[in-house]
Amino acid sequence: MTSSPGPVVQRALLSKQLTEIRHRSGRSEDEAAAGLGWPTGRLIRIESGLDLPAPAELAELIGFYGIDDEKLSQRLHGLAEGGATAGWWEPYKAHIDDPAFYTYLQHEAGTSKVEQFQSALVPGLLQTERYAVSVLRQFFPGIGESRLNALVEMRMRRQAELEGRLQVFVIDESVIQRRVGGADVMREQIGKILTFARMPHITVQVLPLSEGESFGIRGPFGLLSFAEGLGHVLYLERTPGSVTYVRSCAETAAHRAAFLSLRQTALSDRQSESLIVEVARSLDDM
Structure with missing residues (x-):
């Protein structure tokens, strides 16, 4: 956008x-x-x-x-x-509980590259609206429709704002096997992952369950990279809409190395696509 x-x-x-x-x-x-x-x-x-x-x-x-x-x-x-200009995220501030996540949105808007590992859920930048609704209702019981709609709209806006920028995702195989929202919601979600994965600026790799333990068992994390020597930002995701920033250069370097290792351990782009297609077919058979 x-x-x-x-x-x-x-x-x-x-x-x-x-x-x-x-x-x-x-x-x-x-x-x-x-x-x-x-x-x-x-x-x-x-x-x-x-x-x-x-x-x-x-x-x-x-x-x-x-x-x-x-x-x-x-x-x-x-x-x-x-x-001095206003950011696109400002109208959503009232709906965000975690100040760190609000800051994250501002950094994400300026990133030149997103690298993210997810162990349990489809990354927000790949989610469909219905999948996002299912996740948000689970994490925020009793959430009002106004706030729910705003948070889903914000998630879709994030995807649009990053169009054309490099994005690399490593997701655990359980992410695509877990039927969040039911078969219909997951069928649509798998389709969107495949659509994104086929875009030239987006890479999606699946970490197979057969690989056993890895750095990823520590939980989801992400790295934002910036142009012109501004460096990198590491964040650890606690729940959807809640993050922890890590300012340690040593820990950021460790997570950058870990992400590279996860990519090397994960299935290749083509192998990942084949597995995702296989999961999609299993949902179609239901």
Whole structure:
């Protein structure tokens, strides 16, 4: 639906670029702030991404650092404008209980690549509406129709927003064997997985039950990658709509290695598709 990296990533890119420009100028934070006549704290908040510079402040920074490259100047202004825009997820905020998941949505909107392992349920980015309804009703007993509809709509919007971006999923075989919502719901869901798996930017691999124990028994997790040196974000999923961020670089690296190992252990793309088709046929026979 969109190729924009989203406001959160644009803010991060702006703060990263302004920090790099200051470093190239050979100035410390205190020296740059003094030259600008600003409190050091103001510069720190801008460079850390906590605050966006006002248009006049950004113009002052560009002049202070002697930036005469028109393309760079336009890029900085464009990032500042993009960072100030409202995200598509904002209308759904009232329906989200977990602040960490709300933050996750903002990062997901700007990711260049999604890598995800799921051990029990179809990943939200692959779910049908009816499958999502079944899952949400299970995790939120007594959920009202208004909130249920909003959460399902949000899930479908996430799928649309990531159209064209790289997505790699490793799912346990039990995910496609478990008949969430009944045979009809699962038949439709399997069909959607196959449709997505055949798209050039999406990979779906199945980890067969015959493989026994693996890193995946620790539970579902995901990795978001970002362009232009912004690194990676690791999150552990607790329940649908609830995540835990892991800020440890060592643990993020360990999960990146684990995901690669899971991909190597899982069935290949073609083998996975064959197994999913086999499951679909078994549902058709019912």
